[in-house]
Amino acid sequence: MKKAFYVRFTYTNTISDNLGIWMVIPYEAGIRGVQPEQVCRLETGEELGYVVLEEGDRMEVGWTQEEYEPRQQLLTEEARTFYLRDTTLSPKEKVREKALELTDHVADPKEKARAIFFHIVEDYRYVYPPQSRGVVSFLETQKGDCGEFSFLFAAMCRSVGIPACTVVGSWAYGKMNAHVWNECYVDGEGWIPVDTSMANVQKRQPLRFFSSDVPTLYWKKYFGQTEGRRIVFSLDAEPPLVPSYEEVEDPLYVNAMPINGQSFCWGQQSLDGAAPYLQPIYIKMDHVPERDLSVTELLGSWKVKGPALLEGTSYIKKATFFIGIISVVLSFFMDRVVFDALFTGAFAFYSLSCLLRKERVMVFGILFILMILSFSAAVDKIVS
Structure with missing residues (x-):
């Protein structure tokens, strides 16, 4: 069974009186806040939405997407x-x-x-x-x-x-x-x-x-x-933008990103009417602040949440790794046997979490066995 991930994208206009945003609208996406003014179909088969945000306006797009697999469509x-x-x-x-x-x-x-x-x-x-x-x-x-x-x-x-x-x-x-x-x-x-x-x-x-x-x-x-x-x-870089992108004749060189050695001003210019790429948006400012903009001001913010098993084991991984490292350090200053049991147990759980997530199975499989054996030996010493 394919895993499904929930994606939540947000953008708040804090940089321009009016801000144009182009974004591929995923199938069955829920859009809160300002809605697209125009939607067109790209050659990739995707729906490209165009949104205009006044300063202070916010848009939020949420959708569920299955784990990535390449397309199956025949090529026309x-x-x-x-x-x-x-x-x-x-x-x-x-x-x-x-x-x-x-x-x-x-x-x-x-x-x-x-x-x-x-x-x-x-x-x-x-x-x-x-x-x-x-x-x-x-x-x-x-x-x-x-x-x-x-x-x-x-x-x-x-x-x-x-x-x-x-x-x-x-x-x-x-x-x-x-x-x-x-x-x-x-x-x-x-x-x-x-x-x-x-x-x-x-x-x-x-x-x-x-x-x-x-x-x-x-x-x-x-x-x-x-x-x-x-x-x-x-599904491709340099998608043509609809409505057409109105170029800034004399761009301010903020957020200048060299493309093939030539300065390109993100949010002020296009590549022959196309966005360089949509990750997940491209913007057009009518007023350009005289400062470099942050990543979230340029691209918005997104977060991906996975199935319960992946989310839960991710927290376990982080917690047990931290416990393991602290236990290793403390073992040099306190009762070594107790902390040997603690760090080997912690890393056993860390390895098991990675195995459940199917991450580097061979490496963590070997580490899991070694940690379980070491943990058993440390517990035996404590008991005896």
Whole structure:
């Protein structure tokens, strides 16, 4: 049975007399506060809503979303053209020569995509935050975050005729844990999930997610598979904005975000009429404060709540890990046997929580057995 997650997004306009907001409206979402003035259908099949908030107005969107799986729809010719398009963040011509070099010896489209996956994972490095957004900058520095990894994969796939998209979303736990990955389309198989940035991290920094609530896979499995514990905000980057975006002729350089080395002012400009991405919103200010804005002023705030088992074991994980660490420290100053029992018991519960959550099963399975054995030995010493 698929897990279902509840997502709650909120935004309060504290920065402009009137603020335009574009957001993909999830299926059966409940909207409180100001309602969309206009809704249109994107090429991705999603509904794009446009909301205008006066200063002080608030909107709240809540919806339930099942754990992520790639789409199953067949690709129409019109959609194929859309997912092969050239964009600012994923320019095909910049990468075509390299992509052809990587894939010319391969006939099967899926194996072409796999060759691109291995190249990006092995030749680039995950760094957050990136110096600049977009493929052009990523090619120069070979350093970027999940966005740059995804933009490059999409560009390379598209340049050799493989439809691809950049999926913009979030990890399915806690507050504002943004993430971006890809899907590519192969005739006869459908949409295939690909996560080059997670593969890169798991290959180069395998302990990075060790204590997080994100279950992880062996790095090669991120071609064709994900752990599922993520939600989707929009099914591609650079969605065209309706109503059309009115450009600011002389933007104030606040919240300037370099894209391909050129300054881009978030909330004042568009990329040829498109938002860079919807995570989950893009804004348009009619009055620009002369200061950099906070993340919540730019993107709003979202929180993801999972099923009772995941939520409950998350609290147990945090509590038992804290108890275990404190017990280790105290064992150096007080009765060592008692605190040995306390910390081994705490870490046994910590490991069990991770196992129930299906996080790094082999590692925590071994740790659970070791902690149970150590806990039993410590209790025997106390009793005797």
